[in-house]
Amino acid sequence: MAAETGTPTTLTLKSNDDELFSVAESAAILSVTIRNMVEDGCAGGVIPLDNVDGKTLASVITYMNGISAIPADEEKKKSYRDKFLSDKDFETLADMVLAANYLNMSCLMDAVSAKIAQVMEKKSVGWVRRKFGIENDYTPEEEAAVKEEHKWTFEGVETDDDN
Amino acid sequence: MEQNKPSIDRLSSLPDSVRRRILSFLPTKFSVRTSILARRWRYLWSYVPNLIFVNWENQEIINRVMLLNKSQSIHTFALYHNIECSAYQLETWVTFAITRRVRRLDLYFQSQFASLPRCLFTCKTLVCLRLENCGHIPTSGAVCLPRLEKLYLTYVLYEADESLQYLISGCPVLEELEIDSCGAIAHCKVSSPTIKRLVIDLRWGGNRLDINTPA
Incomplete structure (x- = not known):
């Protein structure tokens, strides 16, 4: 010091x-x-x-x-x-x-x-990707599989994508 | 509107430890959901040291998430729930958390009264414990929470009037104690040389209260 x-x-x-x-x-x-x-x-x-x-x-x-x-x-x-x-x-x-x-x-x-x-x-997946510039490198099949695997996390979610 | 164009992949470029830290502030449902963002995010949630279940999950989902969690140690295990859960099931979850050296445990049952497993009262790593709508606090057997600094009890049931003091005696470094609605106790006694902050809400009942703390 x-x-x-x-x-x-x-x-x-x-x-x-x-x-x-x-x-x-x-x-x-x-x-x-x-x-x-x-x-x-x-x-x-x-x-x-x-x-x-x-x-x-x-x-x-x-x-x-x-x-x-x-x-x-x-x-x-x-x-x-x-x-x-x-x-x-x-x-x-x-x-x-x-x-x-x-x-x-x-x-x-x-x-x-x-x-x-x-x-x-509170935001949608698309919003987070956009704001943080996260490139979605899943193939559509892979993305569907991941979504299916964690289906419960997409249920009952209300997103607000303002700002 | 969308004039901002992040040229770099801001969040994905962060080290895993930082992204884990961000996810650790989310309820588990939302941290698992980030697996859809991109490949680098797929398994990140399973290394997050906090498990926070807030009424969206059934028992099967909670079991699955716990089974897939790879954290060596759990910082926070929180169950804010409305589910009916057997004593056996709750014991399994609490045991899982204790095995992973849990530091903070929140058990908050909204409607169903839950029966607490005994192993909870001898957890050596626990620093903060919050119980709501569960019981019973015992009057005998081992109670040893050597690191517990903060204890919050709301609508908790006690085996007897002495249970509260019995629990406190097993917490040698307790600094903060909050008791809400301890109407079940007729004679409430709190004695501890370490407590610095004490809040007792005596709604429901003309209880007798004895306090002996530096607070």
């Missing part, structure tokens, strides 16, 4: 599209990936984050600052997370889950995963 205790240390993070961000070390080390770099002494200059683009990183930093400003109160942290994710569209959530995984931030991972699950639950 920083040698001079007491003085807030600032880290500079660089996204894969070369945007630079300043963030307090105390907030940034919510990411285990960044914390390890700091502990290994590789955080002197700029920390390159090769798997995160600038737009997503800006969002993650907002989260880091917001959540680290809340004292140890799980209820308040949870409501901050809910609010933080409430206006994010599906594509942003997918980018965030990738970033949270790369940055090794388990609380953000769980919150985003839960949110994605919550959205997926």
Whole structure:
């Protein structure tokens, strides 16, 4: 950790599209990936984050600052997370889950995963494929067989495919 | 409307561990349903460590899903159900969960009262237990839940007034206890050196209550 205790240390993070961000070390080390770099002494200059683009990183930093400003109160942290994710569209959530995984931030991972699950639950198979760009590589026969195998999961499901 | 064109296969490009994590937040019915998405998704659900059954399944389906589940350990086993289920059947499911080192167990029966298997009270891995509309909490025999931190009891039946305290005595690290509608107990006694949060709802009956906790 920083040698001079007491003085807030600032880290500079660089996204894969070369945007630079300043963030307090105390907030940034919510990411285990960044914390390890700091502990290994590789955080002197700029920390390159090769798997995160600038737009997503800006969002993650907002989260880091917001959540680290809340004292140890799980209820308040949870409501901050809910609010933080409430206006994010599906594509942003997918980018965030990738970033949270790369940055090794388990609380953000769980919150985003839960949110994605919550959205997926009510949508049709076609909607999920479309939104996530999942290519259906089954042959029609295979797809019919899988559907038959798990027929019960398609019964009584009402989907709403707006947005 | 559809102007967004995800050029990469966003979700499928995620590591399996991340996709499993997403699926773990879904009721089991929906996580099994994702097998239809594409080949890479076909068996993913069977490695999800949570089994959450929410009234869409019959016993045959639950048995089948459990048989096909390949997780080494089960994090959550939840049954929010309306099905009529024999004591023998419930014991089979609970035993399955215990064998896979279950950490959180929710048994919530909506109409049918369910009879709890004894093996539940000696589960060494359980951290969180939620029981609704089932029983009985015993007054004798082994009760040892060494990791249990959270216990929620709603409309649960007790063999005797002492059962509740007998259960609590077997939970050395219990921190949170919620009891709703314990009307079946005339004299409710809660004594624990570890409980930090205690909620007792005394609807239904003028019970006597003795509490001795740091909460």
